[in-house]
Amino acid sequence: MTLEPSPRSENARVRMAELSEKAGLPVATIKYYLREGLLPPGERTSPNQAKYDDGHVQRIKLIRALMEVGGLSLATVGEVLAAVDAGEASPHHVLGIAQQGITTSRQVADDEARAWALATVRGLAERRGWPCKADDDLVIQALVGVLCTIREVGHGWYLDKLDAYAEIADRIADLDLEGIAGIESLEQIIEIAVVETVLGDRLLSVLRRLAQQRASKAYFAQEG
Amino acid sequence: MTLEPSPRSENARVRMAELSEKAGLPVATIKYYLREGLLPPGERTSPNQAKYDDGHVQRIKLIRALMEVGGLSLATVGEVLAAVDAGEASPHHVLGIAQQGITTSRQVADDEARAWALATVRGLAERRGWPCKADDDLVIQALVGVLCTIREVGHGWYLDKLDAYAEIADRIADLDLEGIAGIESLEQIIEIAVVETVLGDRLLSVLRRLAQQRASKAYFAQEG
Numbered sequence: 001m002t003l004e005p006s007p008r009s010e011n012a013r014v015r016m017a018e019l020s021e022k023a024g025l026p027v028a029t030i031k032y033y034l035r036e037g038l039l040p041p042g043e044r045t046s047p048n049q050a051k052y053d054d055g056h057v058q059r060i061k062l063i064r065a066l067m068e069v070g071g072l073s074l075a076t077v078g079e080v081l082a083a084v085d086a087g088e089a090s091p092h093h094v095l096g097i098a099q100q101g102i103t104t105s106r107q108v109a110d111d112e113a114r115a116w117a118l119a120t121v122r123g124l125a126e127r128r129g130w131p132c133k134a135d136d137d138l139v140i141q142a143l144v145g146v147l148c149t150i151r152e153v154g155h156g157w158y159l160d161k162l163d164a165y166a167e168i169a170d171r172i173a174d175l176d177l178e179g180i181a182g183i184e185s186l187e188q189i190i191e192i193a194v195v196e197t198v199l200g201d202r203l204l205s206v207l208r209r210l211a212q213q214r215a216s217k218a219y220f221a222q223e224g
Numbered sequence: 225m226t227l228e229p230s231p232r233s234e235n236a237r238v239r240m241a242e243l244s245e246k247a248g249l250p251v252a253t254i255k256y257y258l259r260e261g262l263l264p265p266g267e268r269t270s271p272n273q274a275k276y277d278d279g280h281v282q283r284i285k286l287i288r289a290l291m292e293v294g295g296l297s298l299a300t301v302g303e304v305l306a307a308v309d310a311g312e313a314s315p316h317h318v319l320g321i322a323q324q325g326i327t328t329s330r331q332v333a334d335d336e337a338r339a340w341a342l343a344t345v346r347g348l349a350e351r352r353g354w355p356c357k358a359d360d361d362l363v364i365q366a367l368v369g370v371l372c373t374i375r376e377v378g379h380g381w382y383l384d385k386l387d388a389y390a391e392i393a394d395r396i397a398d399l400d401l402e403g404i405a406g407i408e409s410l411e412q413i414i415e416i417a418v419v420e421t422v423l424g425d426r427l428l429s430v431l432r433r434l435a436q437q438r439a440s441k442a443y444f445a446q447e448g
Contacts, residue, residue, distance in 0.1 A: 091440070091444050092441050092443075095436075099433055103430070133437075143427075146426045147427075154285070158419070158420060162427075166431050166435070168395055169428060169431035169434070170435045172389075172392055172428075173438065174439055177436070178385075179382065179385070193436075195379045196379075197432070200382075201425075201432070203367075204396075206363060206367045207389055207390050208393045209327060209421070210349065210364075211393040212319075212323065212400055212421070213357075213363070214397065215394075216316045217316050220316040
Protein backbone atom coordinates (compact mmCIF):
# COMPACT_ATOMS: atom_id res chain seq x y z
CA MET A 1 0.00 0.00 0.00
CA THR A 2 1.48 3.37 -0.97
CA LEU A 3 0.00 6.65 0.02
CA GLU A 4 0.48 10.06 -1.52
CA PRO A 5 1.47 12.97 0.71
CA SER A 6 -1.60 14.66 2.09
CA PRO A 7 -2.80 17.42 -0.28
CA ARG A 8 -3.73 19.89 2.44
CA SER A 9 -0.53 21.88 2.31
CA GLU A 10 -2.43 25.08 3.12
CA ASN A 11 -2.42 23.94 6.76
CA ALA A 12 0.32 24.81 9.20
CA ARG A 13 3.10 22.29 8.63
CA VAL A 14 4.96 21.00 11.64
CA ARG A 15 7.91 18.75 12.40
CA MET A 16 7.68 15.27 13.79
CA ALA A 17 8.09 16.39 17.42
CA GLU A 18 5.18 18.79 17.11
CA LEU A 19 3.07 16.26 15.23
CA SER A 20 3.64 13.85 18.11
CA GLU A 21 2.46 16.50 20.55
CA LYS A 22 -0.57 17.49 18.47
CA ALA A 23 -1.63 13.89 17.98
CA GLY A 24 -0.86 12.94 21.59
CA LEU A 25 1.10 9.93 20.41
CA PRO A 26 4.79 8.94 20.85
CA VAL A 27 7.13 9.61 17.92
CA ALA A 28 7.94 5.88 17.75
CA THR A 29 4.27 5.00 17.13
CA ILE A 30 3.94 7.63 14.41
CA LYS A 31 7.09 6.30 12.74
CA TYR A 32 5.60 2.82 12.92
CA TYR A 33 2.45 4.07 11.13
CA LEU A 34 4.68 5.70 8.49
CA ARG A 35 6.72 2.52 7.98
CA GLU A 36 3.55 0.44 7.63
CA GLY A 37 2.24 2.89 5.03
CA LEU A 38 -0.84 3.74 7.13
CA LEU A 39 0.24 7.36 7.28
CA PRO A 40 1.36 9.22 4.14
CA PRO A 41 4.94 10.54 4.24
CA GLY A 42 5.44 14.19 5.18
CA GLU A 43 6.81 16.75 2.80
CA ARG A 44 10.58 16.44 2.83
CA THR A 45 12.33 19.73 3.71
CA SER A 46 15.86 18.32 4.01
CA PRO A 47 17.36 14.82 3.74
CA ASN A 48 16.62 14.21 7.42
CA GLN A 49 13.50 16.25 7.97
CA ALA A 50 9.91 16.32 6.87
CA LYS A 51 6.90 18.44 7.70
CA TYR A 52 3.44 17.22 8.50
CA ASP A 53 0.06 18.95 8.35
CA ASP A 54 -3.45 18.69 9.82
CA GLY A 55 -4.26 15.88 7.42
CA HIS A 56 -1.67 13.80 9.25
CA VAL A 57 -3.23 14.62 12.61
CA GLN A 58 -6.67 13.58 11.39
CA ARG A 59 -5.31 10.41 9.79
CA ILE A 60 -3.57 9.47 13.06
CA LYS A 61 -6.83 9.93 14.94
CA LEU A 62 -8.58 7.61 12.49
CA ILE A 63 -5.85 4.95 12.73
CA ARG A 64 -6.01 5.03 16.53
CA ALA A 65 -9.79 4.72 16.50
CA LEU A 66 -9.60 1.76 14.12
CA MET A 67 -6.78 -0.06 15.91
CA GLU A 68 -7.12 0.86 19.57
CA VAL A 69 -10.87 1.28 19.90
CA GLY A 70 -12.05 -0.94 17.05
CA GLY A 71 -9.36 -3.60 17.49
CA LEU A 72 -8.90 -3.81 13.70
CA SER A 73 -5.92 -5.72 12.37
CA LEU A 74 -3.22 -3.84 10.49
CA ALA A 75 -4.45 -5.45 7.26
CA THR A 76 -8.03 -4.28 7.78
CA VAL A 77 -6.90 -0.77 8.72
CA GLY A 78 -5.01 -0.80 5.41
CA GLU A 79 -8.17 -1.80 3.54
CA VAL A 80 -10.26 0.92 5.15
CA LEU A 81 -7.62 3.59 4.47
CA ALA A 82 -7.19 2.43 0.88
CA ALA A 83 -10.95 2.81 0.37
CA VAL A 84 -10.85 6.26 1.96
CA ASP A 85 -7.92 7.28 -0.27
CA ALA A 86 -9.44 5.84 -3.44
CA GLY A 87 -11.94 8.66 -3.10
CA GLU A 88 -14.49 6.94 -5.32
CA ALA A 89 -16.22 4.79 -2.76
CA SER A 90 -19.34 6.08 -1.02
CA PRO A 91 -19.25 6.54 2.75
CA HIS A 92 -21.75 3.69 2.95
CA HIS A 93 -19.26 1.38 1.23
CA VAL A 94 -16.29 2.40 3.38
CA LEU A 95 -18.41 2.16 6.55
CA GLY A 96 -19.24 -1.39 5.47
CA ILE A 97 -15.55 -2.32 5.31
CA ALA A 98 -14.89 -0.80 8.74
CA GLN A 99 -17.93 -2.57 10.16
CA GLN A 100 -16.69 -5.95 8.97
CA GLY A 101 -13.42 -5.21 10.78
CA ILE A 102 -15.07 -4.61 14.14
CA THR A 103 -17.35 -7.63 13.93
CA THR A 104 -16.32 -10.96 15.36
CA SER A 105 -18.28 -13.98 14.34
CA ARG A 106 -18.33 -17.61 15.28
CA GLN A 107 -18.33 -20.31 12.61
CA VAL A 108 -21.32 -22.63 13.07
CA ALA A 109 -20.36 -26.18 12.12
CA ASP A 110 -23.82 -27.76 12.29
CA ASP A 111 -25.49 -27.49 8.84
CA GLU A 112 -29.04 -27.82 10.14
CA ALA A 113 -28.48 -25.14 12.78
CA ARG A 114 -26.86 -22.77 10.28
CA ALA A 115 -29.71 -23.20 7.79
CA TRP A 116 -32.28 -22.55 10.53
CA ALA A 117 -30.43 -19.44 11.70
CA LEU A 118 -29.98 -18.09 8.16
CA ALA A 119 -33.69 -18.53 7.47
CA THR A 120 -34.44 -16.70 10.73
CA VAL A 121 -32.11 -13.83 9.74
CA ARG A 122 -33.60 -13.60 6.23
CA GLY A 123 -37.13 -13.46 7.62
CA LEU A 124 -36.19 -10.77 10.11
CA ALA A 125 -34.36 -8.67 7.51
CA GLU A 126 -37.38 -8.84 5.23
CA ARG A 127 -39.81 -7.82 7.97
CA ARG A 128 -37.64 -4.85 8.94
CA GLY A 129 -36.55 -3.78 5.46
CA TRP A 130 -32.90 -4.42 6.24
CA PRO A 131 -30.44 -5.02 3.40
CA CYS A 132 -29.68 -8.69 3.42
CA LYS A 133 -26.14 -9.30 2.34
CA ALA A 134 -24.51 -12.56 1.27
CA ASP A 135 -24.54 -15.54 3.63
CA ASP A 136 -20.80 -15.15 4.20
CA ASP A 137 -21.04 -11.48 5.20
CA LEU A 138 -19.39 -11.22 8.62
CA VAL A 139 -22.31 -9.44 10.26
CA ILE A 140 -24.75 -12.07 8.97
CA GLN A 141 -22.37 -14.79 10.18
CA ALA A 142 -22.15 -13.13 13.59
CA LEU A 143 -25.93 -13.06 13.90
CA VAL A 144 -26.14 -16.70 12.80
CA GLY A 145 -23.58 -17.56 15.51
CA VAL A 146 -25.46 -15.75 18.28
CA LEU A 147 -28.81 -17.30 17.29
CA CYS A 148 -27.28 -20.80 17.31
CA THR A 149 -25.67 -20.21 20.72
CA ILE A 150 -28.98 -19.07 22.20
CA ARG A 151 -30.70 -22.19 20.88
CA GLU A 152 -27.87 -24.47 22.00
CA VAL A 153 -28.09 -23.33 25.62
CA GLY A 154 -31.78 -24.20 25.54
CA HIS A 155 -33.20 -20.68 25.42
CA GLY A 156 -34.75 -20.69 21.96
CA TRP A 157 -37.90 -19.10 23.46
CA TYR A 158 -35.83 -15.90 23.76
CA LEU A 159 -35.99 -15.52 20.00
CA ASP A 160 -39.72 -14.80 20.23
CA LYS A 161 -38.51 -11.34 21.17
CA LEU A 162 -36.16 -11.06 18.19
CA ASP A 163 -38.40 -8.58 16.36
CA ALA A 164 -38.79 -6.44 19.47
CA TYR A 165 -35.02 -6.25 19.90
CA ALA A 166 -34.58 -5.56 16.19
CA GLU A 167 -36.97 -2.62 16.45
CA ILE A 168 -34.84 -1.24 19.29
CA ALA A 169 -31.70 -1.83 17.18
CA ASP A 170 -33.25 0.31 14.46
CA ARG A 171 -33.72 3.17 16.91
CA ILE A 172 -30.10 2.85 18.06
CA ALA A 173 -28.87 2.87 14.45
CA ASP A 174 -30.84 6.04 13.70
CA LEU A 175 -29.28 7.65 16.75
CA ASP A 176 -25.84 6.45 15.58
CA LEU A 177 -26.31 7.95 12.12
CA GLU A 178 -27.30 11.30 13.63
CA GLY A 179 -23.75 11.46 14.96
CA ILE A 180 -22.26 11.63 11.50
CA ALA A 181 -24.94 13.74 9.84
CA GLY A 182 -23.47 16.81 8.24
CA ILE A 183 -19.83 15.75 8.59
CA GLU A 184 -18.01 16.05 5.28
CA SER A 185 -14.65 14.42 5.94
CA LEU A 186 -14.87 10.73 5.12
CA GLU A 187 -12.01 10.07 7.56
CA GLN A 188 -13.97 11.67 10.37
CA ILE A 189 -17.16 9.83 9.44
CA ILE A 190 -15.39 6.49 9.69
CA GLU A 191 -13.63 7.43 12.92
CA ILE A 192 -16.88 8.48 14.57
CA ALA A 193 -18.78 5.44 13.32
CA VAL A 194 -16.17 3.04 14.75
CA VAL A 195 -15.95 4.81 18.11
CA GLU A 196 -19.74 5.08 18.33
CA THR A 197 -20.25 1.44 17.50
CA VAL A 198 -17.53 -0.14 19.64
CA LEU A 199 -17.72 2.10 22.69
CA GLY A 200 -21.45 2.52 22.12
CA ASP A 201 -21.93 -1.26 22.47
CA ARG A 202 -20.14 -1.16 25.82
CA LEU A 203 -22.04 1.95 26.90
CA LEU A 204 -25.41 0.45 26.05
CA SER A 205 -24.54 -2.83 27.76
CA VAL A 206 -23.82 -1.03 31.05
CA LEU A 207 -26.78 1.35 30.76
CA ARG A 208 -28.96 -1.71 30.23
CA ARG A 209 -27.74 -3.19 33.52
CA LEU A 210 -28.62 -0.03 35.43
CA ALA A 211 -32.02 0.04 33.75
CA GLN A 212 -32.49 -3.64 34.68
CA GLN A 213 -31.88 -2.74 38.33
CA ARG A 214 -34.69 -0.20 38.07
CA ALA A 215 -37.00 -2.64 36.28
CA SER A 216 -36.22 -5.56 38.59
CA LYS A 217 -36.75 -3.47 41.71
CA ALA A 218 -40.11 -2.21 40.43
CA TYR A 219 -41.21 -5.62 39.24
CA PHE A 220 -40.36 -7.61 42.35
CA ALA A 221 -41.61 -4.90 44.70
CA GLN A 222 -45.00 -5.26 43.01
CA GLU A 223 -44.77 -8.99 43.54
CA GLY A 224 -43.97 -8.91 47.24
CA MET B 225 -20.58 -23.83 51.19
CA THR B 226 -22.73 -26.82 52.10
CA LEU B 227 -25.95 -27.63 50.35
CA GLU B 228 -28.83 -29.73 51.53
CA PRO B 229 -30.17 -32.45 49.23
CA SER B 230 -32.87 -31.03 47.01
CA PRO B 231 -36.30 -31.34 48.65
CA ARG B 232 -38.19 -32.30 45.50
CA SER B 233 -38.15 -36.03 46.15
CA GLU B 234 -41.56 -36.39 44.51
CA ASN B 235 -39.77 -36.21 41.17
CA ALA B 236 -38.45 -39.24 39.37
CA ARG B 237 -35.06 -40.03 40.86
CA VAL B 238 -32.32 -41.19 38.54
CA ARG B 239 -28.75 -42.45 38.76
CA MET B 240 -25.67 -40.46 37.78
CA ALA B 241 -25.57 -41.89 34.23
CA GLU B 242 -29.15 -40.81 33.58
CA LEU B 243 -28.62 -37.43 35.22
CA SER B 244 -25.70 -36.90 32.86
CA GLU B 245 -27.93 -37.72 29.92
CA LYS B 246 -30.83 -35.55 31.12
CA ALA B 247 -28.54 -32.60 31.78
CA GLY B 248 -26.56 -33.14 28.59
CA LEU B 249 -23.30 -32.92 30.52
CA PRO B 250 -20.45 -35.41 31.06
CA VAL B 251 -20.42 -37.34 34.34
CA ALA B 252 -16.99 -35.89 35.15
CA THR B 253 -18.34 -32.33 35.00
CA ILE B 254 -21.29 -33.19 37.25
CA LYS B 255 -18.91 -34.81 39.75
CA TYR B 256 -16.81 -31.66 39.65
CA TYR B 257 -19.90 -29.56 40.50
CA LEU B 258 -20.66 -31.98 43.36
CA ARG B 259 -17.09 -31.79 44.72
CA GLU B 260 -17.13 -27.99 44.59
CA GLY B 261 -20.42 -27.96 46.49
CA LEU B 262 -22.27 -26.20 43.66
CA LEU B 263 -24.64 -29.13 43.32
CA PRO B 264 -26.29 -30.71 46.39
CA PRO B 265 -25.44 -34.39 46.97
CA GLY B 266 -27.96 -36.95 45.71
CA GLU B 267 -29.88 -39.23 48.01
CA ARG B 268 -27.61 -42.13 48.88
CA THR B 269 -29.16 -45.52 48.05
CA SER B 270 -26.08 -47.66 48.73
CA PRO B 271 -22.50 -46.88 49.75
CA ASN B 272 -21.56 -46.38 46.09
CA GLN B 273 -24.75 -45.09 44.61
CA ALA B 274 -26.93 -42.04 44.85
CA LYS B 275 -30.08 -40.87 43.11
CA TYR B 276 -30.74 -37.42 41.68
CA ASP B 277 -33.97 -35.62 40.88
CA ASP B 278 -35.29 -32.80 38.69
CA GLY B 279 -33.96 -30.26 41.17
CA HIS B 280 -30.47 -31.43 40.21
CA VAL B 281 -31.20 -31.02 36.51
CA GLN B 282 -32.44 -27.48 37.04
CA ARG B 283 -29.48 -26.61 39.25
CA ILE B 284 -27.06 -27.91 36.62
CA LYS B 285 -28.74 -25.72 33.99
CA LEU B 286 -28.31 -22.71 36.25
CA ILE B 287 -24.64 -23.47 36.95
CA ARG B 288 -23.95 -23.84 33.23
CA ALA B 289 -25.71 -20.58 32.45
CA LEU B 290 -23.70 -18.78 35.13
CA MET B 291 -20.32 -20.30 34.27
CA GLU B 292 -20.44 -20.97 30.54
CA VAL B 293 -22.69 -18.17 29.33
CA GLY B 294 -22.13 -15.62 32.08
CA GLY B 295 -18.44 -16.37 32.58
CA LEU B 296 -18.88 -16.19 36.36
CA SER B 297 -16.02 -17.38 38.55
CA LEU B 298 -16.56 -20.42 40.76
CA ALA B 299 -16.60 -18.12 43.80
CA THR B 300 -19.34 -15.91 42.35
CA VAL B 301 -21.41 -18.92 41.27
CA GLY B 302 -21.13 -20.05 44.90
CA GLU B 303 -22.40 -16.67 46.12
CA VAL B 304 -25.36 -16.69 43.75
CA LEU B 305 -26.33 -20.25 44.71
CA ALA B 306 -25.94 -19.53 48.43
CA ALA B 307 -28.34 -16.59 48.03
CA VAL B 308 -30.77 -18.80 46.08
CA ASP B 309 -30.56 -21.49 48.78
CA ALA B 310 -30.90 -19.07 51.68
CA GLY B 311 -34.45 -18.64 50.44
CA GLU B 312 -34.87 -15.31 52.22
CA ALA B 313 -33.44 -12.99 49.62
CA SER B 314 -35.76 -11.37 47.10
CA PRO B 315 -35.25 -12.17 43.40
CA HIS B 316 -34.19 -8.53 42.99
CA HIS B 317 -31.36 -9.08 45.49
CA VAL B 318 -30.15 -12.35 43.95
CA LEU B 319 -30.37 -10.86 40.44
CA GLY B 320 -28.13 -8.07 41.72
CA ILE B 321 -25.45 -10.56 42.80
CA ALA B 322 -25.60 -12.37 39.46
CA GLN B 323 -25.44 -9.05 37.62
CA GLN B 324 -22.26 -8.03 39.44
CA GLY B 325 -20.76 -11.35 38.35
CA ILE B 326 -21.37 -10.74 34.65
CA THR B 327 -20.13 -7.16 34.70
CA THR B 328 -16.53 -6.31 33.95
CA SER B 329 -15.30 -2.90 34.86
CA ARG B 330 -12.15 -0.95 34.38
CA GLN B 331 -10.52 0.89 37.28
CA VAL B 332 -10.09 4.57 36.45
CA ALA B 333 -6.87 5.88 37.99
CA ASP B 334 -7.37 9.59 37.27
CA ASP B 335 -9.23 11.21 40.20
CA GLU B 336 -10.53 14.14 38.18
CA ALA B 337 -11.85 11.87 35.44
CA ARG B 338 -13.50 9.52 37.94
CA ALA B 339 -15.19 12.40 39.76
CA TRP B 340 -16.48 13.82 36.46
CA ALA B 341 -17.81 10.42 35.36
CA LEU B 342 -19.46 9.74 38.72
CA ALA B 343 -21.20 13.11 38.63
CA THR B 344 -22.37 12.31 35.08
CA VAL B 345 -23.73 8.92 36.22
CA ARG B 346 -25.48 10.43 39.25
CA GLY B 347 -27.13 13.08 37.11
CA LEU B 348 -28.30 10.53 34.59
CA ALA B 349 -29.64 8.17 37.26
CA GLU B 350 -31.60 11.01 38.81
CA ARG B 351 -33.09 12.10 35.50
CA ARG B 352 -34.18 8.54 34.69
CA GLY B 353 -35.26 7.48 38.17
CA TRP B 354 -32.65 4.73 38.31
CA PRO B 355 -31.51 3.40 41.68
CA CYS B 356 -28.07 4.81 42.29
CA LYS B 357 -25.94 2.36 44.18
CA ALA B 358 -22.66 2.99 45.96
CA ASP B 359 -19.71 4.40 44.03
CA ASP B 360 -17.92 1.05 44.26
CA ASP B 361 -20.85 -0.92 42.79
CA LEU B 362 -19.43 -2.84 39.82
CA VAL B 363 -22.08 -1.63 37.37
CA ILE B 364 -21.48 1.99 38.38
CA GLN B 365 -17.72 1.41 38.06
CA ALA B 366 -18.21 -0.12 34.62
CA LEU B 367 -20.19 2.92 33.46
CA VAL B 368 -17.55 5.26 34.91
CA GLY B 369 -14.90 3.32 32.97
CA VAL B 370 -16.76 3.52 29.65
CA LEU B 371 -17.47 7.25 30.06
CA CYS B 372 -13.79 7.94 30.79
CA THR B 373 -12.66 5.88 27.79
CA ILE B 374 -15.02 7.78 25.48
CA ARG B 375 -13.65 11.08 26.75
CA GLU B 376 -10.03 9.91 26.57
CA VAL B 377 -10.28 9.01 22.89
CA GLY B 378 -11.53 12.54 22.25
CA HIS B 379 -15.20 11.77 21.62
CA GLY B 380 -16.77 13.46 24.63
CA TRP B 381 -19.41 14.96 22.30
CA TYR B 382 -20.85 11.44 22.07
CA LEU B 383 -22.09 11.80 25.63
CA ASP B 384 -24.59 14.44 24.49
CA LYS B 385 -26.59 11.41 23.44
CA LEU B 386 -26.24 9.68 26.81
CA ASP B 387 -29.86 10.35 27.78
CA ALA B 388 -31.15 9.12 24.44
CA TYR B 389 -29.22 5.85 24.83
CA ALA B 390 -30.38 5.56 28.44
CA GLU B 391 -33.98 5.85 27.30
CA ILE B 392 -33.38 2.99 24.87
CA ALA B 393 -31.70 1.00 27.68
CA ASP B 394 -34.89 1.40 29.71
CA ARG B 395 -36.92 -0.11 26.89
CA ILE B 396 -34.52 -3.04 26.62
CA ALA B 397 -34.69 -3.63 30.38
CA ASP B 398 -38.49 -3.69 30.30
CA LEU B 399 -38.32 -6.23 27.49
CA ASP B 400 -35.79 -8.24 29.55
CA LEU B 401 -38.04 -8.28 32.60
CA GLU B 402 -40.97 -9.54 30.52
CA GLY B 403 -38.93 -12.70 30.00
CA ILE B 404 -39.06 -13.61 33.68
CA ALA B 405 -42.56 -12.37 34.42
CA GLY B 406 -44.66 -15.11 35.94
CA ILE B 407 -41.81 -17.55 36.54
CA GLU B 408 -41.84 -18.81 40.09
CA SER B 409 -38.58 -20.73 40.41
CA LEU B 410 -35.84 -18.40 41.57
CA GLU B 411 -33.25 -20.66 39.95
CA GLN B 412 -34.97 -20.29 36.59
CA ILE B 413 -35.35 -16.53 37.00
CA ILE B 414 -31.61 -16.15 37.57
CA GLU B 415 -30.75 -18.50 34.71
CA ILE B 416 -32.97 -16.62 32.27
CA ALA B 417 -31.73 -13.22 33.41
CA VAL B 418 -28.09 -14.19 32.91
CA VAL B 419 -28.68 -15.76 29.49
CA GLU B 420 -30.85 -12.82 28.39
CA THR B 421 -28.31 -10.27 29.52
CA VAL B 422 -25.10 -11.87 28.25
CA LEU B 423 -26.37 -13.33 24.98
CA GLY B 424 -28.80 -10.44 24.66
CA ASP B 425 -25.88 -7.98 24.66
CA ARG B 426 -24.27 -9.90 21.82
CA LEU B 427 -27.58 -10.20 19.96
CA LEU B 428 -28.31 -6.50 20.21
CA SER B 429 -24.77 -5.59 19.16
CA VAL B 430 -25.14 -7.58 15.91
CA LEU B 431 -28.72 -6.44 15.24
CA ARG B 432 -27.47 -2.89 15.65
CA ARG B 433 -24.87 -3.45 12.92
CA LEU B 434 -27.50 -4.72 10.49
CA ALA B 435 -29.73 -1.78 11.34
CA GLN B 436 -26.74 0.55 10.79
CA GLN B 437 -26.35 -0.88 7.28
CA ARG B 438 -29.97 0.03 6.60
CA ALA B 439 -29.58 3.51 8.12
CA SER B 440 -26.25 4.22 6.40
CA LYS B 441 -27.56 3.12 3.00
CA ALA B 442 -30.64 5.32 3.34
CA TYR B 443 -28.68 8.28 4.67
CA PHE B 444 -25.90 8.32 2.08
CA ALA B 445 -28.28 7.55 -0.79
CA GLN B 446 -30.15 10.74 0.12
CA GLU B 447 -26.86 12.58 0.15
CA GLY B 448 -25.70 11.47 -3.26
